[in-house]
Amino acid sequence: MGSPKAKQALERLGNDIRAARLRRGVAVADLAVRAGTSPSSISRLEKGDSGVAIGTLAEVLVALGLIERLTDLVDVRKDDLGLALAGERGPRRGRTFAARLKSQKAKSSKGEGQQDIIDPDGAAF
Known part of the structure; x- marks a missing residue:
């Protein structure tokens, strides 16, 4: 279920979240309360379980003070392949x-037939 690369990346993410939690001295139960989830969801997240919702990940990152890292996850300004492909196609x-x-x-x-006219307010006739 999932590629080995994805599984490995999720396990690393889980380990990093666990390390961040431990550095802050926060117990699993306390993090779960702060993130609005269950302690078992925190444990699953830290183990790299792919079934944990991305919303749970976001709330955990908020509780740990790391939410800006999630917004940088897929930064299109750093997408070298996407930028190269867009450059080839031109504007x-x-x-x-x-x-x-x-x-x-x-x-x-x-009088080229009866076509729908688009109303500037968004209604079509």
Whole structure:
């Protein structure tokens, strides 16, 4: 269930959370109360159990004062592969809502059939 790499990463994460808890001198039961979860969930998290919810992980990190580490987990500014692939594709231009609305109004005024007109307030007719 899961790749060996994922299992290894979760075990390392669990060990790091345990180490952070112990350095702070916080018991499992106290951390569970602070995070709004059960002591068994804390133990499972520290063992690298993949069934622990990400919300539980976030609450534990808040309780330990490490929540900013979660937000840095997948920093797109440091995604070398993603940045390289985006650079190869070049810039992509999209049409704004105003441009689509203008285009639809122009088509409907020319009588090119009965197409839906988008209302600026979000309702379609």
